[in-house]
Amino acid sequence: MSSYRRPRIAGATIFFTVNLADRRSDILVRHVDFLRTAIRQTKAERPFRIDAFVVLPDHLHCVWTLPSGDCDYSLRWRLIKARFSRVLPKGATRSSHDRRGERGLWQRRFWEHHIRDRRDFDAHVGYCWNNPVKHGYVEKPEDWRLSSIHRNAAP
Numbered sequence: 001m002s003s004y005r006r007p008r009i010a011g012a013t014i015f016f017t018v019n020l021a022d023r024r025s026d027i028l029v030r031h032v033d034f035l036r037t038a039i040r041q042t043k044a045e046r047p048f049r050i051d052a053f054v055v056l057p058d059h060l061h062c063v064w065t066l067p068s069g070d071c072d073y074s075l076r077w078r079l080i081k082a083r084f085s086r087v088l089p090k091g092a093t094r095s096s097h098d099r100r101g102e103r104g105l106w107q108r109r110f111w112e113h114h115i116r117d118r119r120d121f122d123a124h125v126g127y128c129w130n131n132p133v134k135h136g137y138v139e140k141p142e143d144w145r146l147s148s149i150h151r152n153a154a155p
Helices: 031-047 074-085 095-100 119-133
Strands: 014-020 051-056 059-065 111-114
Touching: 014 074, 014 119, 031 051, 031 074, 051 119, 059 119
Parallel strands: none
Antiparallel strands: 014 059, 014 111, 051 059
């Protein structure tokens, strides 16, 4: 089994990419309210700030800032993924999913990048907001409804 060494930096700001196992699925946009609920419940138990977020049909990108003294983003993702998965009907799984009690909806891992400075932060927030354009879903970032760009836009 692989052993992943993740940075353990309390209070870090981190960019994430989290994918569904089936990259042809649109479950995240069809059931975005379940995803929002899973995130809200997790934030209530294990606080963090969402600096940017975008949900696409089969994956999501976001930038979080953890509280000072806390570096456990893996637990937060485990809780979010489990809570979201539990409200959906169980699909086809492999024996490896069954052994681990997984529902087979998500890719097991996620990709993270610790933000180094303001320029890096701005680049990754921009990546979140421009991702629907990159994938051809919309022509302008503001046209994608499942993006924090609307929350962060100046009035």
